[in-house]
Amino acid sequence: MNEKKKNLIIRSITGVLFVAVMVSGFLNVHAMVLLFALITGLTMWEYTGLINEYVEGVSVNRFISTVAGIYLFLAVAGWVNGIVNGFMVLTPYLLTLLYLLISELYLKADNAIANWAYTMFGQVYIALSFSLINILGALGGNGTKIMVVPLCLFVFLWVNDSGAYLSGSAFGKHKLFPRVSPGKTWEGSIGGGLLVIIAACVTAWVINGHNLTAEYLLMWAGLGIVVVFFGTWGDLVESLFKRTLGIKDSGNILPGHGGMLDRFDSSLLAIPAAVIYLYTLQMGCF
Numbered sequence: 001m002n003e004k005k006k007n008l009i010i011r012s013i014t015g016v017l018f019v020a021v022m023v024s025g026f027l028n029v030h031a032m033v034l035l036f037a038l039i040t041g042l043t044m045w046e047y048t049g050l051i052n053e054y055v056e057g058v059s060v061n062r063f064i065s066t067v068a069g070i071y072l073f074l075a076v077a078g079w080v081n082g083i084v085n086g087f088m089v090l091t092p093y094l095l096t097l098l099y100l101l102i103s104e105l106y107l108k109a110d111n112a113i114a115n116w117a118y119t120m121f122g123q124v125y126i127a128l129s130f131s132l133i134n135i136l137g138a139l140g141g142n143g144t145k146i147m148v149v150p151l152c153l154f155v156f157l158w159v160n161d162s163g164a165y166l167s168g169s170a171f172g173k174h175k176l177f178p179r180v181s182p183g184k185t186w187e188g189s190i191g192g193g194l195l196v197i198i199a200a201c202v203t204a205w206v207i208n209g210h211n212l213t214a215e216y217l218l219m220w221a222g223l224g225i226v227v228v229f230f231g232t233w234g235d236l237v238e239s240l241f242k243r244t245l246g247i248k249d250s251g252n253i254l255p256g257h258g259g260m261l262d263r264f265d266s267s268l269l270a271i272p273a274a275v276i277y278l279y280t281l282q283m284g285c286f
Contacts, residue, residue, distance in 0.1 A: 011256030018254065018263070019158070026151035032137055033077045037070055040130045043260040044069040046251045047126055051118045054245040058114045061100060065119055068096045069127030076131040080138045097123070129268045132275045139278065152203055153274055156227040157266045159199045160192040164232075167191020176232075181239040184232075193228040200224030219281060223274060230273035231266035238265030 025035030048062040072093050078084040100119050104112040137147040168188025176184040204220035205212055238261055242250060251259020 007256060014255050014257055018257070022154060023151065026147040026154075029081060029137055029147065032147050032150065033074070033081075033134070036130055036133055037073050037077075039260065039264065040073045040127060041066055041070045042253065043126050043130070043264060044122060046253070046260045047122050050245060050247070050250060051122075054247060055114070055118065057111045058118055059109060060115055060119045060122070061103070064096065064100060065122055068093060068100075069123060069130075071096070072123070072127045073131045073134075077134045080134040125268060129271050132271050135275050136271065136278075148207065149274070149278075152200075152223075153227055153270060154267065155203075156196045156199060156224055157231045157270060160196045160228050160231055161266070162192070163195035164188040164192030177236055180236050180243060184236075189228075189232060193225070196224040196228050197221050222281075223277060226273050226277045227270045230269040234266040234269035237269065238262070 021035070025031050044066040045062065048060050048065050051058055051060050052062060072090075075084070075089045075093060079089055097120075101116060104115055109115055133150050136149045136153065139149045164184070165188065167190065168183075168185045171187040171191070172185030174186040175182065176186050176189055200220040200223060201217055204217045208216055238250070241261070242248070249258035250261035253259055254263055257263055
């Protein structure tokens with residue numbers, strides 16, 4: 001068996017297992033919270049490790065940053081699901097951020113401002129983004145316990161990636177953003193976007209069935225479009241991050257698929273964008 005075929009098999013097995021775990025995590029709220037608390041922790045750990053290794057003169061507190069990110073996710077989950085009440089649940093998180101800031105005064109680092117910046121960027125870019133998936137999960141599932149909206153968001157991202165790859169391979173000629181990601185093309189992005197819109201319309205029909213209205217259909221199509229745009233930007237942001245560090249993959253935790261940031265880059269912008277979109281439309285129930 002040649003190396004190329006072996007890598008394809010490894011990549012395929014990892015991909016199938018990844019999708020199976022992700023879909024299983026959306027079957028109920030408890031599974032989703034546990035899964036994404038783990039994902040948040042692993043992604044924060046990966047991110048802080050990359051910063052410490054590849055950014056010269058910068059050192060972030062890897063352990064505390066990771067624990068803080070996990071706590072933020074769980075705090076938002078507890079608040080959204082009615083387990084804890086009030087803003088006080090965030091007090092330990094805010095105190096931790098203050099500690100990370102104040103501690104730089106005593107560590108005598110050469111570039112304390114950069115340490116602060118990279119620390120806070122990780123909390124906003126990763127921990128806060130993943131935390132907002134709890135809000136998407138709180139949106140109704142048409143009488144089911146399945147986390148419909150978060151599940152659909154990731155399905156749309158996967159459809160977009162697959163559609164963009166196939167369309168780009170077949171018709172791609174015009175580069176989308178060559179400075180950051182030379183492999184992406186306008187043709188691929190358009191093809192992926194069209195497939196997502198179709199998937200969103202099918203989703204609306206499956207959920208609402210005979211009661212499907214034009215307004216409801218447009219809302220789902222709009223969500224698909226939001227996911228396409230911000231998912232693509234999320235991919236490009238992570239590509240820019242890796243280019244800045246001079247690395248090809250963010251890690252190797254997923255054989256054949258790279259690291260956590262490589263797998264969840266699109267979702268890190270798509271999740272907050274979806275929350276803003278749905279609440280802007282006052283789409284509080286499905």
